[in-house]
Amino acid sequence: QSVLTQPPSVSGAPGQRVTISCTGGDSNIGTAYDVHWYQHLQGLGPKLLIYGNNIRPSGVPDRFSASKSGTSASLAISGLQPEDEGDYYCQSYDKSLGGAVVFGGGTKLTVL
Amino acid sequence: QLHLQESGPGLVKPSETLSLTCTVSVDSVTSSSYYWGWIRQPPGKGLEWIGTVYHSGTTYKNPSLASRITMSVDTSTNQFSLKLTSVTAADTAFYFCARVNRWSASGSFDSWGQGTLVTVSS
Numbered sequence: 001q002s003v004l005t006q007p008p009s010v011s012g013a014p015g016q017r018v019t020i021s022c023t024g025g026d027s028n029i030g031t032a033y034d035v036h037w038y039q040h041l042q043g044l045g046p047k048l049l050i051y052g053n054n055i056r057p058s059g060v061p062d063r064f065s066a067s068k069s070g071t072s073a074s075l076a077i078s079g080l081q082p083e084d085e086g087d088y089y090c091q092s093y094d095k096s097l098g099g100a101v102v103f104g105g106g107t108k109l110t111v112l
Numbered sequence: 113q114l115h116l117q118e119s120g121p122g123l124v125k126p127s128e129t130l131s132l133t134c135t136v137s138v139d140s141v142t143s144s145s146y147y148w149g150w151i152r153q154p155p156g157k158g159l160e161w162i163g164t165v166y167h168s169g170t171t172y173k174n175p176s177l178a179s180r181i182t183m184s185v186d187t188s189t190n191q192f193s194l195k196l197t198s199v200t201a202a203d204t205a206f207y208f209c210a211r212v213n214r215w216s217a218s219g220s221f222d223s224w225g226q227g228t229l230v231t232v233s234s
Binding site: 034036040044046047 | 116149151158159160161164172174175208210213217218219220221222223224225226227
């Protein structure tokens with residue numbers, strides 16, 4: 001069972017907007033630790049999508065955005081495209097585990 | 113463009129040691145800007161952090177795996193490596209190596225290898 005909780009799946013039609021939540025607690029997201037988001041498409045290594053809670057690396061479309069509030073974070077994808085279909089993971093750190101890296105369980109995005 | 117490539121046996125027997133190497137292209141493993149990490153994904157499951165190593169030899173390990181993990185950096189070959197001892201079927205997974213960007217990406221894993229499947233079976 002993951003320290004960070006994500007919905008197992010979300011779906012949306014092309015052009016629509018979806019959000020993926022990442023729920024933690026006072027020892028991880030609720031601290032000053034940053035939240036990062038990764039996109040994992042089948043057959044490839046994961047790709048950094050968002051770092052530092054809400055910053056897009058160079059080359060990531062502005063259709064992807066994220067936020068953090070309290071003990072939760074969320075990733076929003078607008079203007080869904082078929083190539084967005086894949087798995088999405090949030091990642092932070094946990095104070096109760098000595099600052100260990102923790103991932104969410106992952107969310108499977110299906111583009112209908 | 114940075115490239116990371118995992119290599120190692122695809123099949124390991126139970127109770128033996130899993131050994132993987134990650135070859136880094138373009139960047140230097142001795143850069144003060146980066147740590148180097150290992151993450152795994154059991155088939156059909158999510159990502160699990162294994163550990164992170166700095167070129168000085170400093171390591172950070174997943175508490176649940178710490179007693180079985182050894183990580184190191186080889187500056188002469190620009191590689192870093194992972195050893196996981198006493199493996200069981202539960203260690204069957206895709207293993208990824210990744211770069212941790214300390215400064216310009218807030219400590220995230222900003223570049224990943226494509227992964228390698230390691231199966232534990234007799």
